[in-house]
Amino acid sequence: xKFLRQMLTIAAKDLRSELRTxxxxxxxxSFALVILLLFSFAFDPTSDMTREISGGxxxxxxxxxxxxxxxxxxxxxxxxxxxxxLIASPLPGAALLLGKVLANYVLLLGIECVCLPVFGIFxxxxxxLQPAWLALVLLLGTWGMTVVGTVFSALTVNMRLxxxxxxxxxxxxxxxxxxxxxRLTTLILAGQPIxxxxxxxFKMLIGFDVIFTALAVALIDTVLVG
Amino acid sequence: MKxxxxxxxxxxxxLLLTRNIWTMLTKLPDEAFQxxxxxxxxxxxxxxxxCFLCFFMALIAAIAYLSTHNLKWxxxxxxxxxxxxxxxxxxxxxxxxxxxxxxxxxxxxxxxLTSMLVCWLLYAGYLVLRDAIEEPTERARLAAVMSILSxxxxxxxxxxxxxxxxxxxxxxxxxxxxxxxxxxxxxxLNWLPILIFAIILITIRMGQERRQRELDALRREIHxx
Numbered sequence: 361x362k363f364l365r366q367m368l369t370i371a372a373k374d375l376r377s378e379l380r381t382x383x384x385x386x387x388x389x390s391f392a393l394v395i396l397l398l399f400s401f402a403f404d405p406t407s408d409m410t411r412e413i414s415g416g417x418x419x420x421x422x423x424x425x426x427x428x429x430x431x432x433x434x435x436x437x438x439x440x441x442x443x444x445x446l447i448a449s450p451l452p453g454a455a456l457l458l459g460k461v462l463a464n465y466v467l468l469l470g471i472e473c474v475c476l477p478v479f480g481i482f483x484x485x486x487x488x489l490q491p492a493w494l495a496l497v498l499l500l501g502t503w504g505m506t507v508v509g510t511v512f513s514a515l516t517v518n519m520r521l522x523x524x525x526x527x528x529x530x531x532x533x534x535x536x537x538x539x540x541x542x543r544l545t546t547l548i549l550a551g552q553p554i555x556x557x558x559x560x561x562f563k564m565l566i567g568f569d570v571i572f573t574a575l576a577v578a579l580i581d582t583v584l585v586g
Numbered sequence: 587m588k589x590x591x592x593x594x595x596x597x598x599x600x601l602l603l604t605r606n607i608w609t610m611l612t613k614l615p616d617e618a619f620q621x622x623x624x625x626x627x628x629x630x631x632x633x634x635x636x637c638f639l640c641f642f643m644a645l646i647a648a649i650a651y652l653s654t655h656n657l658k659w660x661x662x663x664x665x666x667x668x669x670x671x672x673x674x675x676x677x678x679x680x681x682x683x684x685x686x687x688x689x690x691x692x693x694x695x696x697x698x699l700t701s702m703l704v705c706w707l708l709y710a711g712y713l714v715l716r717d718a719i720e721e722p723t724e725r726a727r728l729a730a731v732m733s734i735l736s737x738x739x740x741x742x743x744x745x746x747x748x749x750x751x752x753x754x755x756x757x758x759x760x761x762x763x764x765x766x767x768x769x770x771x772x773x774x775l776n777w778l779p780i781l782i783f784a785i786i787l788i789t790i791r792m793g794q795e796r797r798q799r800e801l802d803a804l805r806r807e808i809h810x811x
Contacts, residue, residue: 536742
């Protein structure tokens with residue numbers, strides 16, 4: 361119970377400071393929109409092809425925008441030695457991590473909720489065909505992305521070229537999660553039912569989330585303190 | 587003494603390899619469907635085995651470092667990863683040469699090929715991460731975490747390929763594949779010199795890491811004056 365409260369305190373702190381300054385949120389949202397625009401030059405956005413690759417496009421946008429957001433997650437604590445203060449506080453490392461993951465999760469889901477209708481309008485995709493399935497994929501895929509991303513944000517926080525290192529390290533690790541999310545999203549946007557073989561992708565997504573949440577919680581003290 | 591053992595091992599590996607190549611080229615018949623090029627499998631598959639063995643050893647070394655904080659384990663981890671990457675590259679390149687002749691293309695985004703490339707990139711990221719950190723203990727600690735995270739992605743990538751039909755030939759040594767016993771023996775026999783070669787490289791690389799550490803310590807001592 362105490363752990364939960366500590367976690368929520370961190371999440372609330374992060375959300376509050378982000379919503380007051382909006383520095384990462386604005387940057388990542390406008391970046392997502394710019395990428396959505398750029399994709400339209402890469403291929404003909406009205407053709408049937410859009411429907412075939414829509415999941416991939418959407419998750420690429422989320423991944424790019426997400427990394428911008430995640431980069432700030434621990435970097436925000438660097439001025440005034442806030443990170444040292446957080447580590448020195450009686451908070452367990454896992455609560456600190458999960459609090460930050462939760463804050464990033466909420467922010468990224470918010471960005472996704474804005475991008476989705478814009479994507480639907482610009483690329484003529486009907487994304488409301490199977491809203492429950494789509495929501496499930498978004499919730500699971502985004503969780504995997506934020507958990508892994510936040511751990512790597514902590515890992516790279518003191519490095520040279522931090523902004524470059526995070527995407528370089530985090531995308532290959534995210535491949536199973538992105539692969540499953542992309543495939544499921546494409547099917548859902550095309551209005552195809554999720555059955556049999558495709559359910560295996562859900563299992564993979566859930567497995568990825570569970571394993572990497574456990575690993576993140578287990579390794580975060582090593583990453584932050586040593 | 588250690589140096590001499592390494593040289594002796596190197597000679598053994600070279601002799602074995604020469605004998606294997608001789609047998610491969612003169613004694614073993616061409617494969618019925620693929621012709622002469624099939625012989626690349628005797629290097630392609632052992633390289634993949636060696637690569638994954640190295641990555642697995644790097645994982646063990648990473649866990650050992652985190653529990654003992656002995657920098658020797660870190661040296662072992664980086665040596666194993668680098669050698670693993672080299673053999674992974676050999677596996678990819680031999681595969682591409684084979685694909686060019688049998689399939690007519692160098693590369694296809696087949697899941698098997700893609701998954702191997704993903705693995706390779708993950709561990710290349712490990713080396714980039716090491717380069718970005720100056721302080722040795724911090725580098726060792728964060729690199730160990732990266733190694734553990736990288737290794738936990740590998741099973742996902744490899745299981746995901748089970749759900750697809752892949753262009754890549756099915757495994758010949760396990761899981762229902764079949765291979766003539768003469769070929770099979772040759773494959774294992776050729777793995778031996780490659781494995782010895784990997785061990786030699788890892789030992790040399792570990793020695794380099796140790797000397798680097800000693801140099802850094804001396805340099806710090808000079809700066810302290």
